[in-house]
Amino acid sequence: MISKTTIDTVFETARVEEVIGDFVQLKKSGSNLKGLSPFTDERTPSFMVSPVKQIWKDFSSGKGGNVVAFLMEHEHFNYPEAIRYLAKKYGIEIEETEQTDEQKEQANERESMYLVSEYANKFFQQQMHETDEGLAIGLSYFKERGFTAETIKKFQLGYSPDEWEALTRAALEEGYQLEYLEKTGLTIVKEERKFDRFKGRVMFPIHSMSGRVLGFGGRILNNTKKAAKYLNSPESDIYHKSKVLYGIYYAKQEIAKEDNCYLVEGYTDVIQFHQSGIENTVSSSGTALTPEQIRLINRLTKNITVLFDGDAAGTRASLRGIDLILEQGMNVKVCTFPDGEDPDSFAKSNSDEELKEYLEENSRDFISYKASLLVEEAKNDPVKKADLIRDMVNSISKIPDSIQREVYLQECSRIMDISENVLYATLAQLQKADGKKVDHQPRQQNMEVVREEQVPKVKVDRLYILEKTIIKILMLYGSMEEDFEDLLLKQNEETGDLVLEPETHHAKVFEKIFLDLQEDEIALSNDEFRELYQLLIDRLNKGEEVAVETLVNEIEPDKAAKITDILMEEEQYELHNWQKHDILVKLKEHSVSQWVNQTILNLRRHLIDLKIGQLLEEIKTVETEEESTDIKNEVMGFNNLKMLLSERLGRVT
Known part of the structure; x- marks a missing residue:
């Protein structure tokens, strides 16, 4: 486990604008930066980055958060992968927390297997590009398949020499241990003999979602030998066939962007599709589709299009995979190619535009x-x-x-x-x-017609908006000191009427909000806001500064996303450059005390409205005139209070 010290150092060092700048072209927009959304197709910028607050918000997709949240959304890293990526980018040494000897041994073993796999990947590429045998056999094969130099480099394709111990000998000379060569399946050890598993094959490295080499697929080129055409790495601590999809590392961004994943069968199908511009393509690598593989796609999209070749018998057998996809709650389409064609051959014999057109026109509901x-x-x-x-x-x-x-x-x-x-x-x-709950009944012939006026209209949740505003004020101005004018309710000595008299006092913003809500015994109704409110009040009460750029890094991702959503709300105005059109957006910091009072008064008035509504419902069920009179008097009292609040609100505004 990565230590908290390392995580803190990563957050202190990493700059959100620098990291996002590696993926999105950003331009200056006031104190912020803006660019096109990396999550949707758009022509007008809706993506905002705040270097001051160290957060980002994508208004087109609703996503937002800190630098780690961006990597988790854009690169589909998990949390530790995102931290490791940032540590590597900024040259921060990763410190692991104290582990048991067994945990250390297991972690070291897995890392050693990754290192051996990375070395083998470089070795196979070097052999193909820098040796006569590799150039004549390996590179020639890939070029005959129609792969360009850019594609071969992108997918890190390679060649394993037709020698018994080429990789094993080279790895041992470089200091890698035979134990890990054997555990990754790169080397087969039998008694005193040891030899390369992938001898004389072109190599396809298989990557994890984060880009680490897990294993390999190797294709033999000499058909006279009694050997399997394709050979995969065996199961290991780092490679589980049922949990891996070939090409997912290269396809993940496009899958999320297109909101669809094309599923093919072989390595070359994936590579040829990517070369043709259909980059949201992955393969189950010749194995039967598994629930784990489907869930991997489900992290990126709900939509899968399964591509079959013209072999009807093979297609018939693949229908079981469709049922499995449906069972995982995914949406499935199917596209078949003409007889004698597979995705690889069809993509190679048609232009990019013809391929895209064919997929659009021939993808059918399952x-x-x-x-x-x-x-x-x-x-x-x-x-x-x-x-x-x-x-x-x-x-x-x-x-x-x-x-x-x-x-x-x-x-x-x-x-x-x-x-x-x-x-x-x-x-x-x-x-x-199947032992499932039966939730479908035969349809009745006479169905009730739902008239248009019966459909409930969507109402604005004013309570949600007011509570959200309170959180926003606390985050931005909680520790600020202001003069607050309170209008106190007093009785006129001559007339006996209740009147509002102004009284000014000096206080911190959070103290004003806390005391007002406590006085009225108001607790925020939204669970997320209530937790954030308590967190902010506790920190401010201890005299701690609430720095947004550190707060979003210290709390759970879902709460951090909520904070980002609240804080980047006003940045949306900058996207439209309203000032250029003489439309001025009033900034709240120009009148913080007024904003606080206005929000609290509106909250009180709204809660009174809710209470009056409850009482009017109660009056319908009372049994005696006395009970009815009591409720009417209570409603009258609340209405009088509401009038006073409205008058008070009018003065504040």
Whole structure:
């Protein structure tokens, strides 16, 4: 585990504008920087970076946070990976926390396996580009496949010499241990003999989501030998086939940006698609698709398009993978290529534009695809048709979302020309057999028509906005001292009427807010705001400075994202450059005390409105006239108080 000292040093050193500047072109905008969103396609900048606050906000996607949050969103690192990336960028030595001897040994072993794999990757590339054998066999093969020099370099393709111990001997001479060469599967050790697993093969390194080499795939080029055409690294502590997708490191940004992932079968399919500009493509590397691989894609998008070649038999078998994708709550489309074509060959024989056009025009919903594939088998046989329908409903039953299930059932009913009631009944049987809760009932023929006026209108949550404003004021101006004019409620001695008399006192902003809310026994209703409020009040009460740039680094990511959302709200005005059009945005720091009073008074008035509403509901259920009179008097009292607050608010404004 990375020590807190290292994490603190990383946050103190890393500059959000420098890190994001490596990925996004930023331009000066007042005290901030702006650029095009890296998460969506847009022409007008909606991405803001605050060097002062050390936070960023993307108004087009709603994402925001600190420097680590950006790397987690953009590079899809987990938290430790993001910290390690920043430590490497700024030359910070990573200090690990105290571990048991067993934990240290395990960590050292995994790191040693990574180092051996990285060395092998460089060795295979060097052998292909700098030796006669590599140039003549390895590089020639990749060029014959139509791969450019840029593509070969990008995917770090290489060649393993046709010698028994080329890699093993070189690695041992460089000081790498045979134990880790064997554990990664690079070297096979049998009694006194040791030899290279990938002897005489072109090499495809397999990367993790963060870009570390986990293992390799090797293709033999001499078909006369009795050996497997493709050979993968064996399972190890760092390489688990079921949890890895080939190309995910190169595809992750484009998958998130396009909100879709193309899933193919082989290494060359992925590489050829990337070279053709379809970079949101990954492969299961010849293994059957697993739930772990699907969940890896699910971190980036909910949409998968499975690409099949023209081999009908292979396609039929792959339908099981579609059911697995549906079971994980993903949206599935299917695209098949003409007979005799696979993604690699089709991409190579068509232009980039033709490939993109083909994918758009031929990607179909899995229901219509499955029907077209299986209906030919059923033809006019009623029994086979019934089996086909049951098969389709079985796929639909895998979908966790009930609304999606209903939509697909309706589509299935239309395509197969069968009653929806029958399909609902079949689905219920399948759910019952699987021990699931049956949540579909046959549809009733007479459905109630929902009239337009019955649809509830969306209301602005004023309480949420007011509570959000309180948090914002505390973060920006909590420790500031101001003169506050309070209007105190007093009784006129002559008339006996209640009147408002001004009284000025000096206080810190957080003290004013805390005392006012405490006086009225007001607790924030939003759970997130309530936690942030307590955190801010505690810090300010201890005399600690609430520095936004450090606060977002010290709390949980979800709370940090909420703080960023609040603080970058006003920066959105800068994106539109309203001042250029003579539209001035009033900055709140020009009248902090006025802003505080206005917010507190509005909160009080809103809470009174809510209380009056509750009392008016109660009066409908009372049984005696006496109870009704009591409630009416209480409502009248609250209305009088509301009038006074409105008068007080008018004076503040």
